[in-house]
Amino acid sequence: MTSTVELPIWLFVLILLFAAVTAASHLLFPSVRWFFRRRMERAVSRLNQRLERPIEPFKLARRHDMIQRLMYHPDVTQAIVEHARKQGIPENVAFEEAKRYAREIVPSFSASAYFGIAIRLARFISQSLYRVRLAYFDEIGLQNIPKDSTVVFVMNHRSNMDYVLVTYLAAERSALAYAVGEWARVWPLSRLIKAMGAYFIRRTSRNALYRKVLARYVRLATDGGVTQAMFPEGGLSLDGAPREPKLGLLKYITDGFNPDVRDVVFVPVALNYDRVLEDRILLEALGRGGKGFRAKISVIAGFFLKHIWLRIRGRYHKFGYAAVSFGHPLSLAEFNKSTHIDMTEDLARELKHRIEDVVPVLPVPMVASIIEDAETPISRAAVEARFAGWVVKLNDAHIHLPRDDLSYATEVGLRMLIERRMIIKKNGCFAPNPEQTEALAFYANSIRHLLK
Ligand SMILES: CCCCCCCCCCCCCCCC(=O)SCCNC(=O)CCNC(=O)[C@H](O)C(C)(C)COP(=O)(O)OP(=O)(O)OC[C@H]1O[C@@H](n2cnc3c(N)ncnc32)[C@H](O)[C@@H]1OP(=O)(O)O
Numbered sequence: 001m002t003s004t005v006e007l008p009i010w011l012f013v014l015i016l017l018f019a020a021v022t023a024a025s026h027l028l029f030p031s032v033r034w035f036f037r038r039r040m041e042r043a044v045s046r047l048n049q050r051l052e053r054p055i056e057p058f059k060l061a062r063r064h065d066m067i068q069r070l071m072y073h074p075d076v077t078q079a080i081v082e083h084a085r086k087q088g089i090p091e092n093v094a095f096e097e098a099k100r101y102a103r104e105i106v107p108s109f110s111a112s113a114y115f116g117i118a119i120r121l122a123r124f125i126s127q128s129l130y131r132v133r134l135a136y137f138d139e140i141g142l143q144n145i146p147k148d149s150t151v152v153f154v155m156n157h158r159s160n161m162d163y164v165l166v167t168y169l170a171a172e173r174s175a176l177a178y179a180v181g182e183w184a185r186v187w188p189l190s191r192l193i194k195a196m197g198a199y200f201i202r203r204t205s206r207n208a209l210y211r212k213v214l215a216r217y218v219r220l221a222t223d224g225g226v227t228q229a230m231f232p233e234g235g236l237s238l239d240g241a242p243r244e245p246k247l248g249l250l251k252y253i254t255d256g257f258n259p260d261v262r263d264v265v266f267v268p269v270a271l272n273y274d275r276v277l278e279d280r281i282l283l284e285a286l287g288r289g290g291k292g293f294r295a296k297i298s299v300i301a302g303f304f305l306k307h308i309w310l311r312i313r314g315r316y317h318k319f320g321y322a323a324v325s326f327g328h329p330l331s332l333a334e335f336n337k338s339t340h341i342d343m344t345e346d347l348a349r350e351l352k353h354r355i356e357d358v359v360p361v362l363p364v365p366m367v368a369s370i371i372e373d374a375e376t377p378i379s380r381a382a383v384e385a386r387f388a389g390w391v392v393k394l395n396d397a398h399i400h401l402p403r404d405d406l407s408y409a410t411e412v413g414l415r416m417l418i419e420r421r422m423i424i425k426k427n428g429c430f431a432p433n434p435e436q437t438e439a440l441a442f443y444a445n446s447i448r449h450l451l452k
Pocket residue numbers: 118119121122125157163164167178179180181182193196198201202203204205206211212215230231232233234235246247248249250251342344345
């Protein structure tokens with residue numbers, strides 16, 4: 001063993017390199033990974049002390065383990081066999097296909113990314129664009145949600161600001177795992193969204209294997225107590241009115257629901273705005289028969305650059321009020337006790353009802369509906385009088401009157417609608433701008449269901 005070996009330098013260097021890589025992968029990397037995991041666990045346990053709903057161990061599980069759990073679940077294994085038979089492909093090929101779906105769906109939550117970056121960014125963006133208000137908050141209902149239940153926030157979808165606002169407003173309570181459509185599955189956005197703990201879903205996928213993997217993941221996350229957030233409408237409202245709910249995710253949550261394991265509590269969330277950032281783009285899509293929501297990067301960049309320039313020149317105004325309501329929670333265990341022909345459908349209808357009930361009534365939507373309903377041009381005093389009338393009639397609804405001042409609220413509504421040329425002023429009276437009737441309707445439609 002003591003004899004010397006003569007080696008060419010390049011071979012000696014190669015041997016050294018292999019030794020270094022082996023040492024790193026077997027010694028250094030695992031200890032670095034252990035170090036960072038310990039650090040993350042300490043950070044999370046500190047976080048959990050202040051969160052109302054602590055981050056669940058399920059969410060912190062290693063992504064690889066979660067994918068394995070999904071892949072070897074009997075339901076998924078059976079779906080793989082069926083898929084292979086139907087497609088006439090070998091089972092290992094079907095297995096790899098299912099694994100691809102699992103990798104696409106399963107997030108890799110990072111508490112530091114969520115609480116360190118996203119929450120701060122969400123607060124900054126929300127407060128710099130809007131006067132953010134909490135319209136209605138069922139304090140007692142939310143406080144009485146059992147700690148061991150799984151909470152699912154179900155919300156209406158009016159703008160991409162929805163999840164920014166709700167993430168910011170729910171920050172003290174918990175980290176929300178959103179169900180995100182395929183539109184966001186572009187690198188690097190997809191990595192960021194997975195780090196937020198959100199999971200990707202495909203809409204209109206007719207692939208039974210994919211849907212089985214998705215259904216199983218939703219089941220695992222729900223049994224794991226993960227606080228979730230979803231938009232049952234399945235997409236942004238194009239005309240401003242609430243859309244019919246899609247049933248898939250709700251079905252995946254109710255299928256196999258066992259109240260003895262863990263209750264599921266749905267929290268209805270309703271959002272409304274004096275100005276929806278994407279309103280023109282949504283109306284364009286509506287004009288194209290709802291096909292394709294086209295938000296060009298150049299348009300978005302131009303929009304923000306214009307407002308940064310206005311801010312530099314001190315002429316920037318926020319986009320009015322943005323309000324969020326947290327409605328009366330629904331316990332699935334309780335809901336399950338009453339008889340249902342189609343539980344999922346009944347559940348979807350009840351949640352839609354609870355969301356719509358608490359949609360915040362803001363100055364612009366209210367003034368827009370008053371002017372849209374007026375047969376003839378209407379004076380400012382008449383607008384204010386009708387506004388006052390609705391405040392009385394809608395005693396259950398959540399009318400946000402800035403400064404608790406009806407006259408000021410009327411002023412805000414009229415000013416913003418004039419500035420955006422959705423209404424015109426002639427001889428002291430206000431009327432819809434004939435070229436902007438859809439835009440005016442877009443805001444009126446958000447509360448139309450309350451003005452019945
Ligand atoms: C800057 C700072 C930022 C800070 C921020 C931080 C965090 C930020 C994270 C990002 C956050 C982004 C947030 C994005 C927000 C969106 O992307 S919203 C759009 C995506 N979300 C959704 O679509 C949710 C609602 N959609 C669904 O539930 C849909 O059903 C699904 C699951 C997508 C599937 O849709 P689909 O393919 O059209 O199929 P669908 O006909 O609805 O039916 C599906 C299932 O429902 C069943 N079903 C249908 N009708 C019935 C019935 N009556 N009874 C029972 N079952 C039924 C069907 O049988 C089928 O079941 P399976 O055969 O699969 O078992």
